[in-house]
Amino acid sequence: MTIDYSIRLLxxxxxxxxxxxxxxxxxxxxxxHTLMRLENGDATVGFATVKRIHEILEKAGIEFLxxxxxxxxxxxxxxx
Numbered sequence: 001m002t003i004d005y006s007i008r009l010l011x012x013x014x015x016x017x018x019x020x021x022x023x024x025x026x027x028x029x030x031x032x033h034t035l036m037r038l039e040n041g042d043a044t045v046g047f048a049t050v051k052r053i054h055e056i057l058e059k060a061g062i063e064f065l066x067x068x069x070x071x072x073x074x075x076x077x078x079x080x
Contacts, residue, residue, distance in 0.1 A: 006073075007038060007039060007041060008039075009064075009073060009074070009075060010039070010050075010053055010054070010057070011039040012075065013057045013062045013064070013075045014039075014053075014057065016062060016075070016077055017057055017060035017061060017062050017077075018060075019056075019057075019060060021035050021036055021039070024053065024056065027056045028049060028052050028053050028056060029049075029052070030045065030049060057075075061077055061078050062075050062076075062077060062078065063075060063076050063077075063078040
C-alpha cells in the first residue's frame, strides 16, 4: 500500500467520516492528545499508526484519491 497524503487530509477525512478525535484515537490505539498533536503537525507517529488510521477511515467510508492531472491527493465519501 502506498500512502500519499498529508496529515491535513487525514484530519479532513476523519471529520467527513463523522469521527471525533476521541473515537479515532481509541480505534487507532493512541491517546487523544497524540492524535490532536499529530493533526496539528506537532507530533510524529510510526508508519503502522498512520496505516491503521488510514484503514479505520476506509472502513468508515472514506476513499483516498491519488494525485492526478496536477492536483494533489484527495478523498471523498464512498457511496455504497
